[in-house]
Amino acid sequence: MQQTRSQVSERDGLYELDAGSDVLDSPRYNHDIAPTKVHERTWNKWHITALWVGMSICVPTYTLGGVLTAYFGLTVGEALLAILLANTVVLIPLTLNAFPGTKYGIPFPVLLRSSFGIIGSNVPCLIRALVACGWFGIQTMFGGLAIHLFLGSLSADWKALGGTGEVIGFMLFWCLNLWVVLRGAESIKWLETLSAPLLVLVGAGLLVWALPNVSISELMAQPPKRPEGASVYGYFFAGLTAMVGFWATLSLNIPDFSRYAKSQKDQILGQIFGLPLTMFLFAALGVVLTAASASLVGQTVSDPVSLIGHIQSPVWVALAMALIIIATLSTNTAANIVSPTNDFQNLAPKWIGRTTAVLLTGLVGLLLMGHELLKKLGWIVSEVSLESVYSNWLLGYSSLLGPIAGFMVVDYFITRKQTLDLAGLYRDDVYPAWNAAGFIAFGVPVLLTLLSLHSTAFSWFYDFGWFTGSALGGLIYYGLGSLRAARAANLKPTV
Numbered sequence: 001m002q003q004t005r006s007q008v009s010e011r012d013g014l015y016e017l018d019a020g021s022d023v024l025d026s027p028r029y030n031h032d033i034a035p036t037k038v039h040e041r042t043w044n045k046w047h048i049t050a051l052w053v054g055m056s057i058c059v060p061t062y063t064l065g066g067v068l069t070a071y072f073g074l075t076v077g078e079a080l081l082a083i084l085l086a087n088t089v090v091l092i093p094l095t096l097n098a099f100p101g102t103k104y105g106i107p108f109p110v111l112l113r114s115s116f117g118i119i120g121s122n123v124p125c126l127i128r129a130l131v132a133c134g135w136f137g138i139q140t141m142f143g144g145l146a147i148h149l150f151l152g153s154l155s156a157d158w159k160a161l162g163g164t165g166e167v168i169g170f171m172l173f174w175c176l177n178l179w180v181v182l183r184g185a186e187s188i189k190w191l192e193t194l195s196a197p198l199l200v201l202v203g204a205g206l207l208v209w210a211l212p213n214v215s216i217s218e219l220m221a222q223p224p225k226r227p228e229g230a231s232v233y234g235y236f237f238a239g240l241t242a243m244v245g246f247w248a249t250l251s252l253n254i255p256d257f258s259r260y261a262k263s264q265k266d267q268i269l270g271q272i273f274g275l276p277l278t279m280f281l282f283a284a285l286g287v288v289l290t291a292a293s294a295s296l297v298g299q300t301v302s303d304p305v306s307l308i309g310h311i312q313s314p315v316w317v318a319l320a321m322a323l324i325i326i327a328t329l330s331t332n333t334a335a336n337i338v339s340p341t342n343d344f345q346n347l348a349p350k351w352i353g354r355t356t357a358v359l360l361t362g363l364v365g366l367l368l369m370g371h372e373l374l375k376k377l378g379w380i381v382s383e384v385s386l387e388s389v390y391s392n393w394l395l396g397y398s399s400l401l402g403p404i405a406g407f408m409v410v411d412y413f414i415t416r417k418q419t420l421d422l423a424g425l426y427r428d429d430v431y432p433a434w435n436a437a438g439f440i441a442f443g444v445p446v447l448l449t450l451l452s453l454h455s456t457a458f459s460w461f462y463d464f465g466w467f468t469g470s471a472l473g474g475l476i477y478y479g480l481g482s483l484r485a486a487r488a489a490n491l492k493p494t495v
Contacts, residue, residue, distance in 0.1 A: 005020045006018060006020040006023045014102070014103060015105070016105065017422050023426045028349060032354040033345050035105035035259070040260065043261050045267075048274060049196070049269075049274035051257060052271060052273075053192075054195050054334065056331075057199040057331070058142075058328055059303055060246075061279060061283055063303055065080065065290070067242075068083070068239045069225065070225065078235075078236055078239075079287070080284055082239045082240045083279060083283045087247070090248070091271060091276065097254050098254045098258035100420065101254065102255075103264070106420075107256045109125045112124055114412070115408060119434060120433065121346060125342075128252055128343055132343075136361065140332060143173035143177075143329065144173045148165040149309040151169070167373050167376050170369070177362070178361075180329065182354070191329065191330050191333065194326075195329075199323070202320070207288065210296065213295035214292035237463065241467065245401075248401045252404055253343075256339055289307060290302050304324065337361050341358050344356075400465075401466075402469025404442060404473065405466075406472070407442070411438075415478070437477055441477035444473075445472045448461055449462055449465055
């Protein structure tokens with residue numbers, strides 16, 4: 001006979017839900033977003049390190065140095081310092097927001113029910129999901145290009161397809177990504193663990209290939225592309241904010257992965273080992289290879305897929321493209337499909353299961369890349385580049401998502417004191433349907449960010465958007481919580 005009330009047990013600091021009919025019959029619950037059992041939390045620090053190596057070594061990371069020098073006016077040295085600092089800074093919200101995922105085994109959208117409300121959590125979830133779907137489309141575009149170049153190295157007829165071959169490659173890679181995620185979390189863990197050492201070897205091989213063709217001292221001495229005599233600070237901090245924005249989305253939905261961690265120690269060490277140094281080294285490799293590309297292939301090429309495609313040896317091109325396909329697959333499945341899959345399920349868990357949510361993620365990503373695919377087919381002509389699209393997303397969306405990171409930390413560590421009603425997160429009778437404090441703490445910084453776009457005096461609020469947004473969001477949420485607690489205390493009857 002099924003038990004009526006859910007039971008929560010604790011083992012070595014990890015909490016587990018034995019769901020009763022109160023949760024199992026709730027419209028807020030399904031198996032895929034349910035808390036993981038303790039025996040399902042099998043990821044140790046090396047699995048989490050491999051996860052970050054797999055996510056960090058990708059085409060957008062490779063191009064970050066070029067984005068900072070071309071769009072933000074930094075020198076090469078300043079750009080690499082901004083990348084290292086940003087990924088050290090972003091470790092703070094990543095690690096803190098991973099805590100409830102590890103302790104309670106819950107994914108990101110379920111955790112948001114605490115700060116936004118049971119139904120209100122869908123608003124930030126959909127914002128996060130849209131960003132992930134966009135990145136999914138961008139990464140799939142790079143993966144599709146790698147497939148096209150791989151097949152083109154094996155067949156002259158395929159190479160002659162040009163843009164049509166790239167579109168076919170996109171669709172093949174699109175299907176491969178969805179297949180991996182549909183197989184579940186263990187397949188992602190296996191893929192990341194397998195790909196991490198391969199990706200490190202690829203990076204080392206590319207560096208050996210490029211170093212004889214570039215002078216590091218001349219590269220570091222190149223003047224910045226900013227007005228002569230302009231202060232470095234504004235440009236540097238704008239670039240720093242953009243680089244924090246690169247993983248701003250993951251700093252929110254890190255519970256989607258930390259729910260599989262064996263312990264808090266494993267998730268902390270895994271993130272420290274895997275993120276900052278990997279991002280710095282692969283971005284540095286991108287700067288070196290881009291600078292060497294003129295000597296290597298006769299023209300400046302800013303992405304590794306196109307650069308390797310210029311190599312004359314079909315064997316080396318095929319091998320390199322196969323590894324890049326693995327690299328992009330490991331990034332895309334973990335960073336860009338897992339989150340929206342959980343977010344879409346949060347809308348209606350009884351109606352939207354994992355399979356439906358994965359297919360929905362793929363469809364939205366496909367639609368967002370429709371413009372670029374039509375360009376490659378030659379059906380439309382446009383000057384909008386894929387690089388400019390994602391470099392603008394970095395800064396804009398980091399500003400919008402910063403407040404959520406700030407008050408997620410405040411809600412869990414200060415307001416809730418690291419204690420959640422695990423069963424209550426899946427019912428309608430413990431947490432409110434809509435939490436006004438969460439929406440105010442989110443809406444005010446976003447509104448100020450949008451207003452600062454039209455004010456030169458307050459442009460710094462947008463330029464430093466993630467920092468200003470997260471700090472202000474956290475402070476507003478804390479202030480509203482303090483006012484509510486004081487009002488409740490005043491209403492208590494005196495004896």
